[in-house]
Amino acid sequence: MSHFKVGEIDVSSGQAVVIEGAKSPQLFTVLDGMGVRFRTLEDGRSQITNFVMPGDFIGMQDAMLDDIGYSIEATTPMTLCVFRRSDIWTLFRNHPERAFDMTWLVCSEEHFLGSALATVGQRSALERVAWALVVIHDRFRQLGRVDNGVFSFPFRQQDLADALGLSLVHTNKTLAKLRDRGLASWAEGVVRVFDREGLRQLAVMDEVERKVRPLI
Amino acid sequence: MSHFKVGEIDVSSGQAVVIEGAKSPQLFTVLDGMGVRFRTLEDGRSQITNFVMPGDFIGMQDAMLDDIGYSIEATTPMTLCVFRRSDIWTLFRNHPERAFDMTWLVCSEEHFLGSALATVGQRSALERVAWALVVIHDRFRQLGRVDNGVFSFPFRQQDLADALGLSLVHTNKTLAKLRDRGLASWAEGVVRVFDREGLRQLAVMDEVERKVRPLI
DNA sequence: CGACGAGTTGAACTGTTTCAAGTAGTGTGG
């Protein structure tokens, strides 16, 4: 991929990376830092569709559809590797393995959104929060950031609420319930998963085997 | 695509096309008929992720991820064109334009799931149903099945409820509200959209330009 | 004819939201 690389950019925390509706001609890979990907309704409500983490590949959707359906904002400072959108076609033509990997990532993203939709559509607040903690925990573990169930998590409770379609207040109270049950806690930016299996069962989710993410 | 075609299959209404968890080695294009794509939780709750219609391309996700995350069931009798999963790689290698189109479809699917997630996560029941009617109406119009806002819709209200994360009863009552307001009606398998613009505004959704779907 | 699926409507209940008030931590400026 290296000769498609245009450069690197740094985005400081709180700043927008991609703005909904704009026609950003770029594709990114996240080298470092985290952010949120979200959609906003005209009246201000916003839905976080996922948390963006190192290794994520952003912008394929826009590049293909000529229309960005979401915004991305950096939560921590981020470093992104930038590709030229117009090179995608060249990639499909000359580097089918890379194109294949990129498609794999999009499929995997779609898969995740399907799970998230089922969660928000069908699960109760307690189940949703438990589900989110399992998913986030597993993703952080893949990144090697989990030490014995403990990892630091840079987002706000409001972000989790926006991701799960719950109010901030209820998200907070639900987290308190999980804490009381000894399943997990989240305080001062640190999440502690005491009982992943218990959370998983509470969330009525089945075990999924880990997938190997291709690197772009 | 024609020499990747393995054959055609017919599925009668009510039958499963793809079963969650199974490893179906096939890809399909819907030639005719409609169905639902859904995910089930272990305790039986189910979330419809989308309505499957003619022209839809199914199975890319599975083929890529080696794991099917959803089921598909035929609502009306369906005719599907079957491809061999193992040919995907050949396609990327020898027919980059086709691979590009397939990726485009996956991106477009992802885009839709993002909208659906924002709907289920943020919109009220009234807004959700209005949103769904606009989306469904537009999709049916693309298929050329809408005559002056009127089209026949083979699904049950329970299906719409499962798609929107609402109970059947409340979905029904919400439809009644839209009928009372003169925006749309749905009776005996026929949907009438009297005021698409009114529905769109009620749903707090912005206008989107139509995209050209590639045919697979 | 009886059983069954789909739709409809009313009434009771409840999970979640909204409102409200307060704590703790952090940064800013006088």
Place this chain on the structure above:
DNA sequence: CCACACTACTTGAAACAGTTCAACTCGTCG
């Protein structure tokens, strides 16, 4: 160094949107 503003989190109580339960209609199928 203290007052002030501001953001994140926490907790209680009131309000309400949506669920659940229940009963009834209508058409279809065997």
